[in-house]
Amino acid sequence: MKTGIIIGSNEASRLAYAAMTSVIISSMGDEVYVFLTMDAVKAFTKTPEVKTEDVASKAMVEKKEEDYISLFKKAKKTNKVKIYACSYASKLFNLTKADYNELVDEIAGITSFSMDTEDAQIVSV
Template sequence: MKVGIILGSNEASKVTYAGIHSLIETSLDNEVVLFATMDGIKAFLKQPDLKREESSSKLIVEKEDPFQYIRKAKNSGKAKIVVCSYATKLFNLNKDDYSDVVDDIEGVTSFELEIGDGKIITIW
């Protein structure tokens, strides 16, 4: 099954949760497409902009790498990370501004067509 995860936040705890969920789904032999949009794209910049407002976010950033689970999911070969083309334009960014974990820039329509009848999870 294909699983789409829409990440609309750059809050460290939510980025970590998206990674954990990606890793769980790939461990269950599902394909995952993590679609970062709006503030979520800021987490995937070469110099990530992560919010640390929640107490859990402060602990995560102090004690572990928020991207470790995303990297593990990607290493499975069953996960890809895409960033929203609209948000990329909105923040005047381009492909070179993103970290190497990002596979592509695409629109929400392409993302939804790729997921098809799979499930979509949103994290805001």
């Protein structure tokens, strides 16, 4: 089975939810395709920009919960997770592949993501 996760926000709580979902699904042996779009691309640069204004994000920071980066690293260790940075959002924010951290596999459009997630369950965060 395949799961596609679309992330459009750089809020810490949403990123953590997507990362936890990726860890769980990939650890069960299923493929996970993550599509980062709009503000979410900012959270995957070498100098990440993450919002922590919402209640859940603040609580995660206060309690020193595991962050989305370390969770996605765990998920990627399964070799079942692929992370795309949206080509449109990358262009919008003037980001190249060199600007992204090691978690991002490639810059691609929604068409590539859609082709890889054909017949998959899609989760939008």
